[in-house]
Each structure stands twice: as structure tokens, then as C-alpha cells.
Amino acid sequence: MSDRVTVRVEDHIADVRLSRPDKMNALDPAMFEALAATIDALKTRQDVRCVVLSGEGRAFCAGLDMAAMAGLGGDGVGIDLATRRHGIANLAQYVAWGWRELPMPVIVALHGVALGGGLQVASGGDVRLAHPGTRLAIRELHWGIVPDMAGVALWRTLVRDDVLRELTYTAREFDAAEAAGHGFVTRVSEDPIGEALALARDIAGHNPHAVRGAKRLYNQAAEADAETVLRAETEEQLALIRTPNQIEQVMANMQKRLAHFVD
Structure with a gap:
């Protein structure tokens, strides 16, 4: 895809990797654009049944590359935050929220660090597996700013409100075990990438239309009222029953x- 993100598709699984290991995959303008382009490309892939997102080198993502971003734009971070280029999201939000918009499940494998924007990117996945040594943080207040890469919208379905406030206000780091306890991480794994790929193979072995339907349902469940969700369940089921894949x-x-x- 670029010198920032690599994509390899095999056996209906897209292995997506942040590829800036010399900077611990920190987010610079090129990384933002590469992630957005990757998400856009995956949206059109009927043959991809699951995505595994991870980082090359020592870390998943160290967050914003402050040296690369500072002063590049009028907002001081080099990204146009006011413009909604990607539906409901600006570019900074899309690189996290966009994984939620993909029709297929996304499994994120974390190691090293997932700080600030890196944690927000990871939070867009359906499932997150983290190595025990992973360090995480809602880091933005350390730099005098607030989390604005879709984290607030994503975490509200994962983590208790008071926990979010404490971790945001203090900007303190926490480990994978604490992250799993709070809901940031699905579970801790000694081999997060290996386990993520195995889980992706399992998911890819199920009716892809049913998997995509299930993701649509759970995406609605966070915000829709009960009547809307009940109707959506019925509509998805009627669309699946007696189809060739079912x-x-x-x-x-x-x-x-x-x-x-058949995809």
C-alpha cells in the first residue's frame, strides 16, 4: 500500500501492518494518509473475510509523531481537523473509526506500546489481543490536548465512564492486564499476532455474509433503540436464510x- 502500511491478502485474510518500525509506527501525515487509503481499499474487497491489524518492529503504535506533525498546519498538528473528508469523520478520526466501518471483522494485535492515537486506532477493531508487556495510555492530556481520533466515540461501548475519565485526566500508562480488565483489550496473549491470525482463519471459515450481517447488527446496537435493533435482526436473518452460503x-x-x- 505504501512505505507506511503494508497489506497482504491470503486465504481471505488481509494482514495489515503499520510499517514505520524505526519510529515505533508513530503517526505522521504520511501514516494518516496511508491508513485512510488502506481502509478505503479494504471496503471494496469482497474476497476479504477478516482483517488482522498489527505493527512492525518493537511496537504497535507510539501515537503522534509530535516532531513530524508540529507546525505543519494551522491547527498545529498538520491535519485539517475541521474538514469531514470521510463521511462523519475527519482524517484523524477516520484512521480509527474507519475500521469499524469496514464490512468485515478487524482483529488488532498489540505489542510494545499503544499510546494516544495508537490506542485510538486499535480501538476501532472488533477484537483486540495484547501481549502481556504492552503499555497503553490515553496520552493526549500529557501534551495539553484531548483525545480526538474517535476514541471517545469508540470507548463509550467498551469502558466504564469513570475509568475513562481517570485515565484521560491523568494520561497515565497502564499494562495489558489492566487494559483487559477495563475493556480496552479483549484478552492478553503471549503471541497476539499468531492468535489474531488463527482467529481470523476461524472467522473466515464461516458464512461471510452472515459474519458481515452480524457486524452490521453490533454496529447498530450501541446507538439504536430496541425496536430498530429487533427489526434489523429480522431483516438480516431473512436475507440469509436459504441462501447458497447458508x-x-x-x-x-x-x-x-x-x-x-461464494464471496
Whole structure:
């Protein structure tokens, strides 16, 4: 995709990696643009059934590259925050929120650090696996700013309000075990990338239309009222029942074989 993000698609899984290891994958303007382009490209991939997002080198993402970003734009961070270039999101928000908008599940593998913007990017995933040694932080107040890369919108469905406030106001670091306890991380893993790829293979072995339907339902559940969600459940189910992929899933289960789906 670029010198900032690499994408490899194999067996219906997109292995996406932040690729700026010399800077611990810190976010500079080129990284923002590369992540946005990657998300846009994945939205059109019918053959991709799951995405695994990770970082090359010593860390997932150290957050904003303050030296690279400072003074590049009128807002002082080199990104036009006022312009909504990506639907409801500006560019800074899209590199985190955009993973939620992908039709297929996204599994994030964390190691090293996931600080500030890095934690917000990770939070856009459906599932997050973290190495025990990972250090995380809502780091923005350390620099005198607030989290503004979709973290507030994403964390409200994951983490208790008082915990969010304490971690935001103090900007303190916390480890993977604490992150899992709060909901930032799904679970801790000694091999987050390996486990993420294994989980992706499991997901890719299920009816891709049902998986995408389930993601649409859970994306609605956070904000929609009960009536809307109940209607959405029914609509998704009626769209799946007796389709070739749904029948193939049943037959594969009964015959104890791998299913062969049409994307």
C-alpha cells in the first residue's frame, strides 16, 4: 500500500501492518494518509473475510509523531481537523473509526506500546489481543490536548465512564492486564499476532455474509433503540436464510467438512 502500511491478502485474510518500525509506527501525515487509503481499499474487497491489524518492529503504535506533525498546519498538528473528508469523520478520526466501518471483522494485535492515537486506532477493531508487556495510555492530556481520533466515540461501548475519565485526566500508562480488565483489550496473549491470525482463519471459515450481517447488527446496537435493533435482526436473518452460503454452512457442518463459500 505504501512505505507506511503494508497489506497482504491470503486465504481471505488481509494482514495489515503499520510499517514505520524505526519510529515505533508513530503517526505522521504520511501514516494518516496511508491508513485512510488502506481502509478505503479494504471496503471494496469482497474476497476479504477478516482483517488482522498489527505493527512492525518493537511496537504497535507510539501515537503522534509530535516532531513530524508540529507546525505543519494551522491547527498545529498538520491535519485539517475541521474538514469531514470521510463521511462523519475527519482524517484523524477516520484512521480509527474507519475500521469499524469496514464490512468485515478487524482483529488488532498489540505489542510494545499503544499510546494516544495508537490506542485510538486499535480501538476501532472488533477484537483486540495484547501481549502481556504492552503499555497503553490515553496520552493526549500529557501534551495539553484531548483525545480526538474517535476514541471517545469508540470507548463509550467498551469502558466504564469513570475509568475513562481517570485515565484521560491523568494520561497515565497502564499494562495489558489492566487494559483487559477495563475493556480496552479483549484478552492478553503471549503471541497476539499468531492468535489474531488463527482467529481470523476461524472467522473466515464461516458464512461471510452472515459474519458481515452480524457486524452490521453490533454496529447498530450501541446507538439504536430496541425496536430498530429487533427489526434489523429480522431483516438480516431473512436475507440469509436459504441462501447458497447458508445452505453450504449447514451441509458442511453435517458432513463434518470445510465449507466452500461464494464471496
